[in-house]
Amino acid sequence: MPHSVPVSKLMIAPGAWPQLRAEADVSTTIKILRIISENEKLEHGHSTPLVFDENYDLLGFVHLTDLLKAVRHLCDKTDEPCALGQATNPVRSLVTRFAASVKPEDSILKALDIMMDHNVSLVPVLENGKLQGMIKLSDVFDTVAALLFDQVTPEEERKLLRDFRL
Numbered sequence: 001m002p003h004s005v006p007v008s009k010l011m012i013a014p015g016a017w018p019q020l021r022a023e024a025d026v027s028t029t030i031k032i033l034r035i036i037s038e039n040e041k042l043e044h045g046h047s048t049p050l051v052f053d054e055n056y057d058l059l060g061f062v063h064l065t066d067l068l069k070a071v072r073h074l075c076d077k078t079d080e081p082c083a084l085g086q087a088t089n090p091v092r093s094l095v096t097r098f099a100a101s102v103k104p105e106d107s108i109l110k111a112l113d114i115m116m117d118h119n120v121s122l123v124p125v126l127e128n129g130k131l132q133g134m135i136k137l138s139d140v141f142d143t144v145a146a147l148l149f150d151q152v153t154p155e156e157e158r159k160l161l162r163d164f165r166l
Contacts, residue, residue: 006104006106007110008105010108010139010143019049019051020050022051022059023091024091025091026070026071030067033064048063060096062095066096099118101125102126104125108135
């Protein structure tokens with residue numbers, strides 16, 4: 001049952017996400033994300049950059065749209081290249097804090113409650129204040145769906161697909 005599945009079974013290692021220092025400026029952050037996405041071919045859903053302070057404590061994350069908003073005004077002139085180098089505000093100013101966190105031994109249902117209560121799809125897994133991993137809504141969904149689906153017979157599966165799939 002989902003209540004017996006610990007977060008540690010589904011969490012993804014912190015290294016699967018881009019990690020940035022809070023003092024990096026927006027221009028540098030965009031360049032780093034471009035390099036990482038090209039070189040490391042990040043998995044789908046792993047593009048949310050995590051932001052850390054000088055003690056490697058997780059401050060939060062940055063929405064990619066917020067990074068683009070921070071440089072959009074630099075690209076208004078159509079006859080000139082974008083002056084992205086002028087985006088010198090620190091990425092710390094764009095950080096969105098996580099609504100809550102879970103511990104590795106917590107049930108995935110606790111992570112799901114956080115996701116539903118705060119309308120988020122990503123929750124950090126912390127132990128003693130240090131990041132151990134991240135848990136995604138899609139992974140929780142897949143696990144719960146697998147538990148439900150394991151009870152479906154092949155005949156029921158065919159009927160579901162026939163009757164409800166477009």
